[in-house]
Amino acid sequence: MKAAVIEEFNNIVMKEVLEPELGYDEALIKVEYAGICGTDVHIYQGHHKQAKPPLIPGHEFVGRLVKVNTDKHVNLKIGQRVVAQPLTGCGKCELCIQGRDNVCVDLNIFGIHSNGCFAEYIKVPLRKVYSVPEDIDPKIVALVEPLAVAMHDVRRSNLDVGQTVLIIGGGPIGILIAMVAKLNGASKVVISEINEKRIKFAEDMNMRFEMINPLKDDVDSKINKLTNNMGFDVVYEVSGVQAGADLMTKAAKIGGTIMMVGIPSKSHTVDTGAVTLKELKMEGVRIHAQINFAAAVDVISKNIFNDKLKRLITDEFDIENVKEAMEFSIKDKDHFKVLLKMN
Numbered sequence: 001m002k003a004a005v006i007e008e009f010n011n012i013v014m015k016e017v018l019e020p021e022l023g024y025d026e027a028l029i030k031v032e033y034a035g036i037c038g039t040d041v042h043i044y045q046g047h048h049k050q051a052k053p054p055l056i057p058g059h060e061f062v063g064r065l066v067k068v069n070t071d072k073h074v075n076l077k078i079g080q081r082v083v084a085q086p087l088t089g090c091g092k093c094e095l096c097i098q099g100r101d102n103v104c105v106d107l108n109i110f111g112i113h114s115n116g117c118f119a120e121y122i123k124v125p126l127r128k129v130y131s132v133p134e135d136i137d138p139k140i141v142a143l144v145e146p147l148a149v150a151m152h153d154v155r156r157s158n159l160d161v162g163q164t165v166l167i168i169g170g171g172p173i174g175i176l177i178a179m180v181a182k183l184n185g186a187s188k189v190v191i192s193e194i195n196e197k198r199i200k201f202a203e204d205m206n207m208r209f210e211m212i213n214p215l216k217d218d219v220d221s222k223i224n225k226l227t228n229n230m231g232f233d234v235v236y237e238v239s240g241v242q243a244g245a246d247l248m249t250k251a252a253k254i255g256g257t258i259m260m261v262g263i264p265s266k267s268h269t270v271d272t273g274a275v276t277l278k279e280l281k282m283e284g285v286r287i288h289a290q291i292n293f294a295a296a297v298d299v300i301s302k303n304i305f306n307d308k309l310k311r312l313i314t315d316e317f318d319i320e321n322v323k324e325a326m327e328f329s330i331k332d333k334d335h336f337k338v339l340l341k342m343n
């Protein structure tokens with residue numbers, strides 16, 4: 001089969017590789033579209049600690065079910081359009097038993113720890129496969145994985161109807177969290193972002209997001225104005241930079257919640273005094289749990305805000321031009337989701 005292989009850092013090539021062989025209870029999926037995630041770019045550049053070449057990257061995809069290897073009854077039809085949660089845990093540890101295989105010590109994420117979806121075919125455990133309706137645009141279905149990340153983040157924050165939200169970092173995950181927060185009944189969703197094009201993009205979503213640009217605005221007075229001097233109920237730190245860590249403790253209200261979403265390249269300083277004095281709750285969130293992947297499949301299958309989701313797809317490349325797509329993702333600072341089309 002054809003696959004995009006990172007042979008060494010900063011070099012990804014299309015080549016013929018062996019089609020994956022199915023183990024028991026596994027499914028083979030023919031990939032239609034794959035999304036490029038920031039993680040894929042980090043792997044390509046050699047900035048990811050766990051991913052080692054040669055590797056087929058990619059963990060966001062939609063495709064068609066080609067075959068299954070099982071003698072159990074499965075609720076899937078060959079040829080059907082499907083998505084799959086791109087990770088497995090050991091299935092036995094305390095966290096896996098709690099449904100938290102996204103933080104299993106033996107976590108295997110496709111496209112990071114093992115081969116991913118920038119290929120003609122990918123094999124996945126059957127229990128991770130979900131069918132999606134034929135009449136939903138497959139490009140939107142390719143967004144299930146990043147939507148699942150945002151849903152995981154919002155659900156774990158226990159965001160309640162009428163609460164106020166600040167999202168630090170208005171990239172693809174930041175915008176998705178903003179959208180899910182609105183869907184969850186947040187009364188005010190504010191995004192802090194420094195890229196003017198991304199600010200404009202968020203405003204053009206017409207979802208009544210309010211914007212803070214820390215390079216231009218007086219952040220303190222803007223937060224006070226937006227929250228009646230209270231601060232935000234929930235702050236999602238998505239930027240992964242020190243300025244974001246500084247802002248999160250300042251912007252959260254007394255008794256508020258901070259969700260740590262962005263993965264920093266090195267650990268940041270946190271104002272622990274503010275955490276204590278304001279009785280802040282801080283929680284890390286990683287990828288998504290399967291229950292939230294399933295929920296994201298449902299949200300897209302039921303067309304709840306697919307017209308808004310579609311706007312996130314800003315660029316598309318053929319898989320043959322995967323190197324160009326990776327280089328574009330590094331250089332262009334304004335894009336949201338770049339899709340690869342498998343031919």
Ligand SMILES: [Zn+2]
Pocket residue numbers: 037038039059060145146
């Ligand atoms: Zn991703």
Ligand SMILES: [Zn+2]
Pocket residue numbers: 089090091092093094095096101104105106
């Ligand atoms: Zn486990």
